[in-house]
Amino acid sequence: MIVDRMRTNRRTAQRLAIVVVLMFGFGYALVPLYDVLCEITGLGGRTGVVAAGSLDGAVDTSRTVKVQFLGTVNSRLPWEFRPSVGSMEVHPGQVYETMYFARNLSETVTVGQARPSVAPSVASLHFNKTECFCFLLQELSPGEARDMPVRFVLSRDLPAEIATVTLSYTFFNSGQTG
Amino acid sequence: MSTSYGAHADDHHGPEPGLLRWLFTTNHKDIGTLYLWFALIMFFVGGFLAMGIRAELFMPGLQVMDPHLFNQFTTMHALIMIFGAVMPAFVGFANWLVPMMVGAPDMALPRLNNWSFWILPFAFTLLIGTFFLPGGAPAAGWTIYPPLVLQGGANVAFMVFAIHMMGISSIMGAINIIVTILNMRAPEMTLLRMPLFVWTWLITAFLLIAAMPVLAGAVTMLLTDKFFGTSFFNAAGGGDPVMFQHVFWFFGHPEVYILILPAFGIVSQIIPTFARKPLFGYESMVYATASIAFISFIVWAHHMFTVGMPLSGELFFMYTTMLIAVPTGVKVFNWIATMWRGAMTFETPMLWAIAFVVLFTIGGFSGLMLAITPVDFQYHDTYFVVAHFHYVLVTGAIFAIIAGVYYWLPKWTGHMYNERLGKWHFWLSTVSVNVLFFPQHFLGLAGMPRRIPDYAVQFTDWNMVSSIGGFAFGLSQLLFVYILVQTIRGGERAADRVWEGAHGLEWTVASPPPYHTFEKPPRVTEAEAHG
Numbered sequence: 001m002i003v004d005r006m007r008t009n010r011r012t013a014q015r016l017a018i019v020v021v022l023m024f025g026f027g028y029a030l031v032p033l034y035d036v037l038c039e040i041t042g043l044g045g046r047t048g049v050v051a052a053g054s055l056d057g058a059v060d061t062s063r064t065v066k067v068q069f070l071g072t073v074n075s076r077l078p079w080e081f082r083p084s085v086g087s088m089e090v091h092p093g094q095v096y097e098t099m100y101f102a103r104n105l106s107e108t109v110t111v112g113q114a115r116p117s118v119a120p121s122v123a124s125l126h127f128n129k130t131e132c133f134c135f136l137l138q139e140l141s142p143g144e145a146r147d148m149p150v151r152f153v154l155s156r157d158l159p160a161e162i163a164t165v166t167l168s169y170t171f172f173n174s175g176q177t178g
Numbered sequence: 179m180s181t182s183y184g185a186h187a188d189d190h191h192g193p194e195p196g197l198l199r200w201l202f203t204t205n206h207k208d209i210g211t212l213y214l215w216f217a218l219i220m221f222f223v224g225g226f227l228a229m230g231i232r233a234e235l236f237m238p239g240l241q242v243m244d245p246h247l248f249n250q251f252t253t254m255h256a257l258i259m260i261f262g263a264v265m266p267a268f269v270g271f272a273n274w275l276v277p278m279m280v281g282a283p284d285m286a287l288p289r290l291n292n293w294s295f296w297i298l299p300f301a302f303t304l305l306i307g308t309f310f311l312p313g314g315a316p317a318a319g320w321t322i323y324p325p326l327v328l329q330g331g332a333n334v335a336f337m338v339f340a341i342h343m344m345g346i347s348s349i350m351g352a353i354n355i356i357v358t359i360l361n362m363r364a365p366e367m368t369l370l371r372m373p374l375f376v377w378t379w380l381i382t383a384f385l386l387i388a389a390m391p392v393l394a395g396a397v398t399m400l401l402t403d404k405f406f407g408t409s410f411f412n413a414a415g416g417g418d419p420v421m422f423q424h425v426f427w428f429f430g431h432p433e434v435y436i437l438i439l440p441a442f443g444i445v446s447q448i449i450p451t452f453a454r455k456p457l458f459g460y461e462s463m464v465y466a467t468a469s470i471a472f473i474s475f476i477v478w479a480h481h482m483f484t485v486g487m488p489l490s491g492e493l494f495f496m497y498t499t500m501l502i503a504v505p506t507g508v509k510v511f512n513w514i515a516t517m518w519r520g521a522m523t524f525e526t527p528m529l530w531a532i533a534f535v536v537l538f539t540i541g542g543f544s545g546l547m548l549a550i551t552p553v554d555f556q557y558h559d560t561y562f563v564v565a566h567f568h569y570v571l572v573t574g575a576i577f578a579i580i581a582g583v584y585y586w587l588p589k590w591t592g593h594m595y596n597e598r599l600g601k602w603h604f605w606l607s608t609v610s611v612n613v614l615f616f617p618q619h620f621l622g623l624a625g626m627p628r629r630i631p632d633y634a635v636q637f638t639d640w641n642m643v644s645s646i647g648g649f650a651f652g653l654s655q656l657l658f659v660y661i662l663v664q665t666i667r668g669g670e671r672a673a674d675r676v677w678e679g680a681h682g683l684e685w686t687v688a689s690p691p692p693y694h695t696f697e698k699p700p701r702v703t704e705a706e707a708h709g
Contacts, residue, residue: 016356019388034418173414
């Protein structure tokens with residue numbers, strides 16, 4: 001009787017332990033799930049990438065959208081970093097180019113990685129880049145300065161109520177040395 | 179076989195003599211007592227930190243401590259109160275009461291039960307020890323958001339391992355409680371005859387085994403981000419710090435119900451006793467508890483409305499959050515309906531239980547205000563939030579714990595507590611706790627941010643009032659300790675059925691109960707079922 005009950009208890013406890021293990025795994029599964037959710041909804045303001053050749057070239061000249069540029073440096077990267085122009089008026093469908101400027105203020109070779117973010121997050125689904133300095137790690141020698149291009153296009157199906165889109169970059173220290 | 183012999187032989191023993199009894203005990207009553215003492219000690223450690231916080235906030239400027247130490251105080255106050263005081267107190271109640279309430283001889287897995295408790299002192303030594311590390315204790319708030327929390331030094335690793343140990347402890351405790359309730363009930367104790375305290379704990383235990391592993395995962399990710407070069411939350415490496423908030427609150431919201439559902443259970447035992455009527459709407463209480471538990475898993479993002487969510491997300495989390503008010507309202511309605519036209523008396527446990535209903539409801543209402551997305555942008559991270567969660571946790575969870583202690587203390591010790599001092603304790607605490615937390619609503623609405631050691635001068639008056647209330651509330655709890663010690667040491671003998679209106683199997687055994695109870699399953703009469 002007692003032995004029976006102990007066996008039943010142990011079996012129930014083992015089943016519950018499986019739930020615990022599964023939920024621990026679920027915590028980790030949230031990481032890829034979150035990525036997928038961001039792809040779908042634009043949450044987190046991630047921008048899209050398109051190949052230059054795949055654009056059909058049709059431009060919606062009837063519509064003008066203001067694109068603002070921001071540049072921020074993470075405190076662990078001893079760089080100066082800013083957009084060359086504060087904002088641009090653009091037509092959806094047309095490819096534009098703008099420049100960001102970066103200079104290494106430290107005495108050592110540093111490698112930075114820029115992360116883009118678009119606000120409002122809905123607009124990030126329609127903000128595509130054909131070329132960006134954020135696609136690659138950027139290495140700067142002491143005192144070296146560089147103008148870095150971004151080529152972007154707003155897709156024509158950008159929701160009508162969006163009149164201003166902000167593209168912001170944060171430059172992080174990649175931790176790698178040249 | 180040999181283990182069953184051992185367990186069998188043990189059944190006829192009293193407690194072992196000496197201190198080793200407490201180290202090796204597998205007796206549910208001993209372990210319940212250990213949990214409750216541990217919770218009381220942690221309540222005073224966390225309370226000491228709270229006194230430090232209120233002392234610093236008594237006046238604008240920096241008087242008592244530097245801002246970094248202040249941040250350590252707020253962070254550790256929360257971690258200790260949540261994981262060290264409230265959760266172990268409820269597990270202590272469960273250990274003492276669940277086997278007696280369902281007619282079981284002990285918890286289902288007694289050895290596991292011993293481990294669940296004895297992990298805790300080590301976990302908290304590890305956590306509190308961080309105060310003496312270079313760089314001090316964790317200081318990024320109990321929500322441990324990266325990247326801020328990762329700027330801590332070695333304390334990150336200590337905190338993560340402490341949280342792992344607390345998590346293992348509460349998961350093992352929860353598994354034990356579920357197995358006990360599902361497998362160890364007396365044959366006549368059907369699920370829908372169980373006392374509501376047992377029901378709320380069954381549901382809480384399921385929340386624990388579903389939510390705590392997710393927290394364990396989140397803090398493990400923090401650990402590997404800090405020390406092993408992963409980039410779960412590191413934007414430079416392609417991670418996203420906002421994702422931590424999602425994972426954390428996926429644990430964090432069920433956690434707040436882990437902290438309050440057992441309180442609902444305790445109050446649902448006390449109110450019928452002193453209203454001398456059966457609990458109104460017993461089954462609706464069970465369903466309401468289960469609904470709250472379910473909804474708690476789909477509302478997490480209301481803690482982070484301001485991160486920049488799509489409108490549809492904000493609407494979803496706003497409406498699901500408001501939906502929780504429905505089952506919670508059912509509960510409050512049922513407690514009031516139980517008291518309606520009851521032959522009420524107002525002994526100390528009942529006073530605490532009634533104060534719980536009133537003050538918890540205030541906390542519930544400010545929760546509803548916070549659920550409204552557009553106004554949450556104003557309330558977010560202000561003292562309004564601080565006022566809200568202290569109303570639900572102090573006048574909610576802690577008041578229910580104190581109510582439960584007064585209610586079952588005569589059963590546990592065999593002595594009546596001093597009723598006059600109990601009432602003093604109640605009135606001092608209830609007045610001072612409102613002086614402490616109510617003005618924080620005003621401060622929050624006026625724009626005072628939370629987690630700041632210094633503030634603009636226009637917030638001075640209400641901060642002073644709040645601090646005075648805080649000191650009075652803290653001192654009042656010393657009276658509680660005095661009453662507890664006095665009751666344990668002696669006093670008027672308590673009857674087996676301590677309260678004339680009490681129902682349930684725990685009242686059918688002696689006060690104090692013998693070391694082993696219900697070695698043969700008891701009969702469960704209709705009168706004793708869900709008192």
